[in-house]
Amino acid sequence: VPSSDAAVVVAVFFACAVEAVEALTIVVAVGATRGWRPALWGLAAALAALAALVAALGPALTRVPISGLRVAVGAALLLFGLQWLRKAVLRAGGLLAHHDEHEIYRRQVAELGSAAPTRSGPDRVGIAVAFKGVFLEGIEVVIVVLSVGASSQRLGLAVLAALAAILVVGVTGLILARYVPGLPENAVKMTVGLMLVSFGTFWMGEGLGVGWPGSDAAVLYLLAAYGALCLVITRVLRHAVAADRHRSSSARVHV
Amino acid sequence: VSTSEERSPDPAAPDASGLRRAPGALGRFLADLVVGSTPELTLGVLVVLGAALALWATGHSGAVLAVALPVLVSCVLVVSVRRAWVRRSPG
Numbered sequence: 189v190p191s192s193d194a195a196v197v198v199a200v201f202f203a204c205a206v207e208a209v210e211a212l213t214i215v216v217a218v219g220a221t222r223g224w225r226p227a228l229w230g231l232a233a234a235l236a237a238l239a240a241l242v243a244a245l246g247p248a249l250t251r252v253p254i255s256g257l258r259v260a261v262g263a264a265l266l267l268f269g270l271q272w273l274r275k276a277v278l279r280a281g282g283l284l285a286h287h288d289e290h291e292i293y294r295r296q297v298a299e300l301g302s303a304a305p306t307r308s309g310p311d312r313v314g315i316a317v318a319f320k321g322v323f324l325e326g327i328e329v330v331i332v333v334l335s336v337g338a339s340s341q342r343l344g345l346a347v348l349a350a351l352a353a354i355l356v357v358g359v360t361g362l363i364l365a366r367y368v369p370g371l372p373e374n375a376v377k378m379t380v381g382l383m384l385v386s387f388g389t390f391w392m393g394e395g396l397g398v399g400w401p402g403s404d405a406a407v408l409y410l411l412a413a414y415g416a417l418c419l420v421i422t423r424v425l426r427h428a429v430a431a432d433r434h435r436s437s438s439a440r441v442h443v
Numbered sequence: 444v445s446t447s448e449e450r451s452p453d454p455a456a457p458d459a460s461g462l463r464r465a466p467g468a469l470g471r472f473l474a475d476l477v478v479g480s481t482p483e484l485t486l487g488v489l490v491v492l493g494a495a496l497a498l499w500a501t502g503h504s505g506a507v508l509a510v511a512l513p514v515l516v517s518c519v520l521v522v523s524v525r526r527a528w529v530r531r532s533p534g
Contacts, residue, residue, distance in 0.1 A: 224489075263489075263491075266491065267488045270484045270519060270520055271484055274524060278524065284489070389512050389516055393508060427526065440458075
C-alpha cells in the first residue's frame with residue numbers, strides 16, 4: 189500500500205470516528221428518551237442526506253483543474269486542521285476542559301425529556317434532534333472526505349475509510365449499549381488535526397508547484413515537524429497554566 | 444470547529460416559520476463552521492494563502508515556498524494559542 193494511500197485512510201478514518209462518536213451520543217440520547225424508532229429514522233435520514241452530498245459534490249470536484257483544487261482544498265484543510273489542533277493543544281495544556289461525552293449525553297437527555305411528547309404519528313421532535321445531530325457532525329466529515337479524497341485522487345478510498353469508521357463506531361456503540369467513551373479522544377483529535385494540517389500544507393504547496401523533497405513522503409516530515417511544534421507548545425502551556433494556578437492560590441492565601 | 448456541545452439542538456418541532464428561517468440558519472451554521480470562535484485562524488489561513496499566492500506569482504514556487512508554508516502555518520497556530528492564553532479566565 190503506498191504511504192500516501194495509508195495516510196488518506198488514517199486521516200479520514202480517525203476524523204470520521206471522532207465525529208461519529210459525537211453523533212452516536214446524540215442518537216443514543218434520543219433513543220433512550222424518545223424511543224429507538226425516531227432515533228433510527230433521524231439517523232437514516234441524516235446519513236442519506238450526507239451520502240447525497242458526497243455523491244453530488246464528489247464527481248463535480250473531479251472536473252475542477254487539479255492545481256486550483258489542491259490550493260483551495262489545502263486552505264480548507266488548514267482551517268479545519270488548525271481548529272482541531274488548537275483545541276487539542278489547549279486541552280492537553282490544561283487551558284480547556286476535556287470533551288465530556290457523559291455531560292453531553294446527560295444534557296441531551298434532560299432537554300429531550302422536557303420536550304412535549306407527540307400524541308399521534310411519528311415523533312417529529314425525536315427524528316429532528318437525531319437528524320440535526322448526525323447531519324451537523326457529518327458535514328465536517330463530508331468536507332474532509334471530499335477534500336482529502338479529491339486532492340489525492342482517491343475519493344473511493346476516502347469514502348470507504350469513512351464508512352469503515354462509521355461501522356466500527358456504530359457496532360462498538362451497539363455492543364456497549366450506551367455509547368463509546370473509551371477512545372482517548374484528545375489524542376485522536378490531535379492526530380487528526382496534525383494530519384489535516386500536514387495534508388493542507390502539502391496540497392497547497394503542490395497546487396502552487398512546490399517540488400517537495402521526497403515527494404509524497406513530505407506529508408510524513410511535515411507531520412513530524414508539526415507534531416514536534418505541538419509538543420513544545422503543549423509543554424510551555426502546561427508550565428504556564430501550572431504557574432498561573434500557583435500564583436492564584438498563593439494570592440488567595442495572602443488575602 | 445463546532446461540536447455538539449456548542450450547538451445544542453432545539454427540540455421544537457419544525458413548522459412553516461422554521462422553513463422560512465432556514466436560509467439564515469444555514470448561513471449562521473456555515474459562518475460558525477468556518478469562523479466559529481477562532482476568527483484569527485480564518486484570518487491566518489487567508490494570510491497564508493495570500494502570502495503563498497504572492498510568492499508563487501513572483502516566481503518563488505520552489506524551495507522558498509516549501510519552507511515558507513510550514514513556517515507561516517506554525518505561526519498561525521502559535522498566535523492562536525497565545526491569544527487563547529491571553530484571553531483565559533482568571534484563576
